[in-house]
Amino acid sequence: MVGRLVQMILPPASREAVMGDLAESCRSPGQLAAEGLRSVPPLVAEQARRASRLPVIGLQLFILFACLGGFELDRAGKVVTNAACAALPMGLAMVGLLLRNIYRSEDNPVRQGFFDALTAALCVVAQQTMMHVLIAAGHVDPAWALSRSLIVLACLSFPILWTLGAMENPDAVRRKPAQPLFSDYNQFVQRTRVRNRAEMAALAMIIGVSGYFLARFQPPVAPLGWSFLTGYACILVYLALRGAARPAPLDADSATVRALYETELNRQSRQRRLMWWFWFVPLFAGLMTNLVMYGVSKEQPLRIVGGIAAIFLLGYLIERLHRDRRLAIHLKLNNLAAVPA
Structure with a gap:
């Protein structure tokens, strides 16, 4: 019972190794509980830093x-x-x-x-x-x-x-495939299909909630909001038609599958980048309107500077997210050459 409780509060990434060490070194349930609780804070801090x-x-x-x-x-x-x-x-x-x-x-x-x-x-x-x-x-x-x-x-x-x-962790993206190329590509297609459906569901939620918000509360920026919703609807149609990766032909040879894999990895990367910029377009507009432009109208330099800084920070975070993923995809492409057909 004590062992199960200690196991529950340990981070999953280190649970097996720590429980093995505790089982070997502890002679009583009380010692197991004490040593386990003592191990939790540094393990949690380390996992928070890594994750x-x-x-x-x-x-x-x-x-x-x-x-x-x-x-x-x-x-x-x-x-x-x-x-x-x-x-x-x-x-x-x-x-x-x-x-x-x-x-x-x-x-x-x-x-x-x-x-x-x-x-x-x-x-x-x-x-x-x-x-x-x-x-x-x-x-x-x-x-x-x-x-x-x-x-x-x-x-x-x-x-x-x-x-x-x-979004997949970059470490998972860059990981070298441990199975034949055709099977790995089929799994990639399945993952993109599932993610594409999730994005479509998310877009549908945004369109529904935003439409209700604009119709019910009629904010001053309602015309701009409706134009954003039109854009979201267009993106939703695009994702439904071309969002997922193309499946490989059943009779394709390894060279064809590898070329298709590289093409789809790059296309999905570009698509993710555009999607993330599109997700945050309303936020950029809000920062510009509520901070920068309002600060200009009220002659509030601090609000203006804060708004500009927030806009640049948001753009940096989006690009940094894409850069990390792009680097992982580059390593993935290098690993594909060594994957058996």
């Missing part, structure tokens, strides 16, 4: 803060800023995502991304539930709770976090 990628964490912060209304303009007379209201649920959601990184097991990336988004959503719901309890008890000002419009806006974080979490 967390700067571009992903940065984009998760941007997604949550924006979808929780952190960049929205504050209404006159509101005692709590939108940034402060967004910071609390964002912080709790990031803690949940960090724990997901630490205790993540090797699994389907699309499934992992879904549970990443679900974890963040549950953390936000828990924080808002607690906030409403405190408000009902009179301990907290009602302004700390998210408004109805921001609750709808927060729903947009789920599909974007899902697609972000569904």
Whole structure:
């Protein structure tokens, strides 16, 4: 019983090795529990360092803060800023995502991304539930709770976090295939098909939630929002028609399959890059409108500088994410030459 409890709190990446060492060195359940608990903090810290990628964490912060209304303009007379209201649920959601990184097991990336988004959503719901309890008890000002419009806006974080979490780790991309070329390519086709369906589902969610938000709350940027939704619909059609990798002909020789593999790897890489820029186009527009342009109109240099810095940082994170993946694909292409047919 003690061994199972210790095993549960150990990160999966080091669970087997640590439990083996503890089984050999510990003479009693009490010693096993003490040594196991002593091992957890450094192992968790090490796994957090290894599993967390700067571009992903940065984009998760941007997604949550924006979808929780952190960049929205504050209404006159509101005692709590939108940034402060967004910071609390964002912080709790990031803690949940960090724990997901630490205790993540090797699994389907699309499934992992879904549970990443679900974890963040549950953390936000828990924080808002607690906030409403405190408000009902009179301990907290009602302004700390998210408004109805921001609750709808927060729903947009789920599909974007899902697609972000569904990206394969660069280490998995660059890994040398351990099976014949044709079989490895078929698995690649299957993975892209599953990811493509997930992106289509995410786009459908965004179109539905955004359409409701624009129709129900009619924000000043509604015309721009409808144009974005039109673009999302076009992307959805493209993904349905050409998003997944092409299957290899059954009678193809190894040279044909290898050439097709290289072509599709490069095409999928370009497609992912364009998709990620497209995902964040509304956020770029929001940063420009709510920070830079508003700062210019109100003669607030700090807001202008902050907005420009945020735009450049967001662009850097997107490009860094693509660069890491592109490097992994380059190594993958080099490894394909050594894969048997």
